[in-house]
Amino acid sequence: MVMHSIIHNAYFSGASKRHVGLSGGIVGSIGSESTIQNCYVTTYEIFPQNTVLWSVISSQKPYPIGVGAIAGMAPQNSITHCYYDQTTTGLTKLVGLMLPFEKNKFQGYKTASMKKQKNYQGWDFTKVWGIDAIVNDGYPFIRGNNYQ
Numbered sequence: 001m002v003m004h005s006i007i008h009n010a011y012f013s014g015a016s017k018r019h020v021g022l023s024g025g026i027v028g029s030i031g032s033e034s035t036i037q038n039c040y041v042t043t044y045e046i047f048p049q050n051t052v053l054w055s056v057i058s059s060q061k062p063y064p065i066g067v068g069a070i071a072g073m074a075p076q077n078s079i080t081h082c083y084y085d086q087t088t089t090g091l092t093k094l095v096g097l098m099l100p101f102e103k104n105k106f107q108g109y110k111t112a113s114m115k116k117q118k119n120y121q122g123w124d125f126t127k128v129w130g131i132d133a134i135v136n137d138g139y140p141f142i143r144g145n146n147y148q
Contacts, residue, residue, distance in 0.1 A: 003031040009128055009142060013042040022072025022096065025084065029066075029073035036078065038123050040114065041069045042085040042139060068096035069108060081122040084108040115139060 012025045022028040025041030066072045069084030069091045084094055086108035113119050115138035117131045131140045
């Protein structure tokens, strides 16, 4: 669990493998004094067949409780301006388990929408982030990270 930390301006793309416990593209779980801001995930989650704790509330397919695109578990109001690619992740939740429990109010985007600057509210595309169809497969990138 990440405690007393700020994760700011980050992204993850690739594949992650989950065996058991809380799982997210940025972090497994965060504590009440931690925040995640301005991030996105385009990862593929790979679940072994013996993964337990299947969710009964998924509208499309069963997936383990505590699995989210950004975090497996997080307190309310700890994640802001974060997004995930619904198409590539196959997930329907930004946070697997939000505490105290509430319906997950975050929305992911389809791949084409993830590649549009206008969909990233609160992000600094002048100094911190860039977006270009031929760089980073069209997803936002952090300036100075061998891109610009």
